[in-house]
Amino acid sequence: xxxxxxxxxxxxxxxxxxxxxxxxxxxxxxxxxxxxxxxxxxxxxxxxxxxxxxxxxxxxxxxxxxxxxxxxxxxxxxxxxxxxxxxxxxxxxxxxxxxxxxxxxxxxxxxxxxxxxxxxxxxxxxxxxxxxxxxxxxxxxxxxxxxxxxxxxxxxxxxxxxxxxxxxxxxxxxxxxxxxxxxxxxxxxxxxxxxxxxxxxxxxxxxxxxxxxxxxxxxxxxxxxxxxxxxxxxxxxxxxxxxxxxxxxxxxxxxxxxxxxxxxxxxxxxxxxxxxxxxx
Numbered sequence: 001x002x003x004x005x006x007x008x009x010x011x012x013x014x015x016x017x018x019x020x021x022x023x024x025x026x027x028x029x030x031x032x033x034x035x036x037x038x039x040x041x042x043x044x045x046x047x048x049x050x051x052x053x054x055x056x057x058x059x060x061x062x063x064x065x066x067x068x069x070x071x072x073x074x075x076x077x078x079x080x081x082x083x084x085x086x087x088x089x090x091x092x093x094x095x096x097x098x099x100x101x102x103x104x105x106x107x108x109x110x111x112x113x114x115x116x117x118x119x120x121x122x123x124x125x126x127x128x129x130x131x132x133x134x135x136x137x138x139x140x141x142x143x144x145x146x147x148x149x150x151x152x153x154x155x156x157x158x159x160x161x162x163x164x165x166x167x168x169x170x171x172x173x174x175x176x177x178x179x180x181x182x183x184x185x186x187x188x189x190x191x192x193x194x195x196x197x198x199x200x201x202x203x204x205x206x207x208x209x210x211x212x213x214x215x216x217x218x219x220x221x222x223x224x225x226x227x228x229x230x231x232x233x234x235x236x237x238x239x240x241x242x243x244x245x246x247x248x249x250x251x252x253x254x255x256x257x258x259x260x261x262x263x264x265x266x267x268x269x270x271x272x273x274x275x276x277x278x279x280x
Contacts, residue, residue: 083139084125086170090146090163091118097158110153117146133240136178140233143167147226168225172217175232179209179239186242209239 094114097103103111121142128135147167150160186203216231 081170082125083143083170083174084122084129086166087118087122087125087143087146090167091115091122093163094118094150094160097153100158104156107153107156107158110149110156114146114149114153117142117149121146133178133182133243136174137233137237137240140171140175140229140236143171144226144229144233147229151226164225165223168220168223168228171229171232172220175213175216175236178236179206179213182206182209182239182243203242205238205240205242209235209242211235212238 094111097111098108121139124135124139124142128139147164150164150167154160154164183203183206186206212231212235216228216235219225219231220228
């Protein structure tokens with residue numbers, strides 16, 4: 001197989017262990033803590049772990065002509081990067097495949113298909129960031145298509161497994177954050193404070209979303225990247241229903257008002273017509 005290097009990103013895998021903890025404030029969120037153990041990667045059929053060697057230095061980045069030291073936390077991981085950033089990196093890497101001298105015509109068509117899906121996913125993500133929550137589902141749909149085509153390219157002899165994993169991991173984080181945001185909105189809409197204060201989740205849509213999310217996580221580490229993203233998309237769409245129900249009720253109310261107003265207008269018009277005929 002041809003080995004294509006990952007451009008502009010470091011593929012880091014899920015870390016689990018006794019030092020796992022989430023840290024956050026109003027201005028940042030660190031989902032994964034540094035594990036100060038032996039500095040190696042370990043994996044089995046059910047988990048993957050990346051360790052960091054102890055770092056007795058000032059937190060931050062230090063650079064020189066021939067080196068870069070990133071102290072304090074694991075930088076530029078899949079966990080800390082938005083979906084569009086990973087989509088862009090994979091797009092750059094896939095574009096580089098087109099320069100391969102032994103690329104077949106069929107492989108070239110698959111590359112074009114992947115690039116099309118990635119560009120659509122980036123556009124949808126930007127719209128999502130612009131305030132349209134439904135666009136994340138569209139971004140995930142296009143991400144799944146890209147993974148499907150990357151899998152086809154893998155079958156044809158070009159190693160794309162790393163890109164598939166990158167996209168699936170980033171989709172997982174995007175959906176986790178998305179469901180959390182919706183859970184908070186749904187909680188506030190119900191007069192509560194959401195999960196921030198440990199409020200029990202009773203919304204059936206949210207419960208279904210987390211169930212689908214867990215199913216996707218299992219598929220992710222089987223690994224089954226395409227089905228994982230499919231499950232993540234279903235999970236997010238299920239969560240969306242918890243806030244769309246209110247929107248649907250508002251729309252029905254608006255439609256009812258419009259219908260009532262139309263009926264009154266037609267009634268008045270008929271009354272005027274009868275009066276005009278009588279006068280004639």
